[in-house]
Amino acid sequence: MERVTAAPTQPKLALDELDAEQAAAVRAPRGPVCVLAGAGTGKTRTITHRIAHLVASGHVRADQVLAVTFTARAAGELRNRLRALGLGGEAGQVQARTFHAAALRQLRYFWPQVVGDVPWKLLDSKFPIVAQAAGRAGLSTDTDSLRDLSSEIEWAKASLIAPEDYAGEVARLHRDAPYDAKKVATVYTYYEALKNTPDGLLLDFDDLLLHTAAALEDYPSVAEEFRGRYRSFVVDEYQDVTPLQQRVLDAWLGDRDDLTVVGDANQTIYSFTGASPAALLDFSRRFPEATVIRLERDYRSSPQVVSLANRVIGAARGRIAGTRLQLIGQRPDGPEPGFAEYDDEPAEAAATARKIAKLLEKGVPAAEIAILYRINAQSEVYEQALTEAGIPYQVRGGEGFFNRPEVRQAVQALRQAANRDDLPDARGADLVTLVRAALAKVGLTKEEPVGAQARERWSSLMALVQLTEELTAHDEELDLSGLLRELAARSEARHPPTVQGVTLASLHAAKGLEWDAVFLVGLADGTLPIQHVLGPDSTVSDEAALEEERRLLYVGVTRPREHLQLSWALARSEGGRKVRRRSRFLVGLVPDDSPASRIAPHTTATRGPKRVHPTCRVCGRPLLNTTATMLGRCSRCPADIDQELLTALKDWRKEKSEALSLPHFVIFSDTTLTAIAEQRPSDDRALVAIPGIGAKKLQTYGADVLAIVRSRARAEG
Secondary structure (H helix, E strand, O other): OOOOOOOOOOOOOOHHHOOHHHHHHHHOOOOOEEEEEOOOOOHHHHHHHHHHHHHHOOOOOHHHEEEEEOOHHHHHHHHHHHHHOOOEOOOOOEEEEEHHHHHHHHHHHHHHHHOOOOOEEEOOOOHHHHHHHHHHOOOOOOHHHHHHHHHHHHHHHHOOOOHHHHHHHHHHHOOOOOOOHHHHHHHHHHHHHHOEEOOEEEEOHHHHHHHHHHHHHHOHHHHHHHHHHOOEEEEOOHHHOOHHHHHHHHHHHOOOOOEEEEEOHHHOOOHHHOOOOHHHHOHHHHOOOOEEEEEOEEOOOOHHHHHHHHHHHHOOOOOHHHHOOOOEEOOOOOOOOEEEEEOOHHHHHHHHHHHHHHHHHOOOOHHHEEEEEOOHHHHHHHHHHHHHHOOOEEEEOOOOHHHOHHHHHHHHHHHHHHOOOOOOOOOOHHHHHHHHHHHHOOOOOOOOOOOHHHHHHHHHHHHHHHHHHHHHHHOOOOOHHHHHHHHHHHHHHOOOOOOOOEEEEEOOOOOOOOEEEEEEOOOEOEEOOEHHHEOHHHOEOOHHHHHHHHHHHHHHHOOEEEEEEEEEEOOOOOOOOOOOOEOHHHOOOOOOOOHHHHOOOOEEOOOOOOEEOOEOOOOOOEOOOHHHHHHOOOOOOOOOOOHHHHHHHHHHHHHHHHHHOOOHHHHOOHHHHHHHHHHOOOOHHHHHOOOOOOHHHHHHHHHHHHHHHHHHHHHHO
C-alpha cells in the first residue's frame, strides 16, 4: 500500500477531562482491549483519546492506526473527534472509515497483484441483477420482492453462507425467508453467476469484504505489505460486527493482537442483517490477557431516565443479558418518565402533539424533540397530528407517509375503483371493505407477509385501511370520493421543512442519536414486540427475537437527555375495538401513581363506564387479535363449526358475488362466515353482534343469512 512519510503527529491530549474508567481504557497497555460502553458513557471520546495516547506514547505512528465503524455518519464523527485531537483527516494521520470504505481502498490497491488485469466495477445497485436472477428462478420482480431478495442475499453473504448452503442454514436457524428457501438459493446462485460478465467482474459491497479477506488470506506478500502498513486497529460498535466483517478483521490482524474494540451487547438490534454480538461476548475467551473495562457513567440522560433504562434491560434474558451494564446517571435530576394509555392511536397522536406543543412553549427546540416508533408505517397518524397542530417535523430514515411508493400506488388503485360504475355506493363499514378489496390488488393480504420489505409495504397499506376506519367512524356517510378528497388534502398539507422540526423515526433509525425529549409511542403487544416474533394468542414463538425487541425498547429509552414519555393505544382506529394491551416489556415499570397504572390489564378507561375487552365464549380469556375477536373465541379453544352450514353460506356468497359483480369478500369475509357457522345466530340481534356485520350488511344480506341458518337448523332437527 502507499507509504506515508509525514512528520510524526503530536496529539492534543486532555486526560484530566476523563473519568476514572475512561482514563483506564485510554491508558491500557498496547494489546487487546475491550471497552464495554453503555449508552451515553462517552465511548467515542474514550477510543479517540486511546488512539491519541498510543500515538503520544510512541507505541504506534498515527498513520499505522485504522479505526473502523459501520456507518458513514459514525466514521465522520470519529474523524471529527480525531481531527480535534490533531490526528484525523489527512494523509499521515489516523484513518477512520467504515468497513466497506476501508476494504474498497485496499482492494483497489491490491487488485493487480491478486487478480491481474481483469477489470472490475462496483455495483451502485444490485437490483437489476437480482431482477434478472429472480426472473430466471420464476419469482416476482416487483420492487418489494427484489428488496427482500437483495436483503436475503446480503444476509447470507454477511453470514458467510454460500448459495449451496443457504437452504440448510435457513432451516437450521428457523429463519423466515421471503420465499421458499430453495427458490431463494436459486436466485442467489444466478445472482453470483450473472456478476461474471464478458467485460469483467461486477462486485457488490459484500464482495469488497470477501475479496479483501481472501487477498490477505491467500497471498502472503499482500498480507505482509498490509500488516507492515497498519499495526493497530480500533473497532467501534463491535456488537454489530457480522461474520464477514470479523473475517476481514482477522485477516487484517493476522497473529497480532493490537486491537481495541468498544460495544454494548445490549444494544444489538441488527441481527436481521447478520450482525452478531458473539465476537464481543467471546473477546476475553479469544484473548485471555485482554484488558476489559466497563463504562457505566451515563453523561447523556437524567438519573430518572437512566433508572428506567436499567429496569428495562434488567428484565432481559439470555447470554447477552449477562453483559448488561448498570448505568449511573451523571446529569442533574429531571422529570420522571411519563406513561399514558389511550383509547386509540389518533388519541395517542393528538395527545403527543399537545405535549410537544407545551415543550415548544417552554423553549425546547423542535429539533431536540423526537417521536420514535417500531415501524415506519406508524408515522402516518403522527404526521397528521403534528400537521394539524402546526408543528414542523421531519421523517428520518424514511419518506413521509404519503410519499411512499406503496401509498401512492394504493391511492391510484382507489382512484381507479372510484371511476368504476359497476361498484355499489359503499359507505361506512362497506367503504372499509371496498378499500380492502382495492388495496388487495397492490399487495394487501389477509395475513402479514414474510420479508422485511413486504411487511413494511403491508403495514403502510393497513394504515390506509385503519385511516378509513377512523374516518368512517366520524362520518358514516363517507364514500370513496370523499375518502379520496380527504387523502389528497392530507397529502397536500404535509410539506414540512426538512430541518428544525420534530424528528419522526423508527427505533432502528434512532440508534446512535439523542434528543432533549423523546416520545416512545405505540408500545403495545404486537407492535413492540412486533407481532411476527409472537405465536398464537401472543405466546412467544422466538425467544431470541423477543429479546432483540426488548433491546430496541432499551435503545429508545436511552435516547433522551431529560424528557421521556411512553405511550400505547388500545385500538388502532378511533372508535375501534380495544383489543390491544400495553407491551409486555412495560410490566412492572409503570409507577403505581401513574394514571396508566389504574387501568386494569384488560379493561379500558372510556368516557363512561369501563368497557371490558371481548372475551372468549369458551374459556373466558380476553381476545387479543382481530381474528379471535371476530370468531368470539381463542384460536386454541375448540371450534364448533357446522361445516355444512359453512359450505351453504359460501355457496350463497358465491352466487351473490356473481350476481352483483363484486369480489366475494366484499360481501362477507371467510372469517365472518366462519363465525356465523360457529355461533349460528337465530335473529337480527345475534347476527349483528358478530363483528363485521353492521346495520348496512344486516339490511342487505341479513334475511338471506338467517334463512340459511334456520334451514340448516331444521335439517338437523
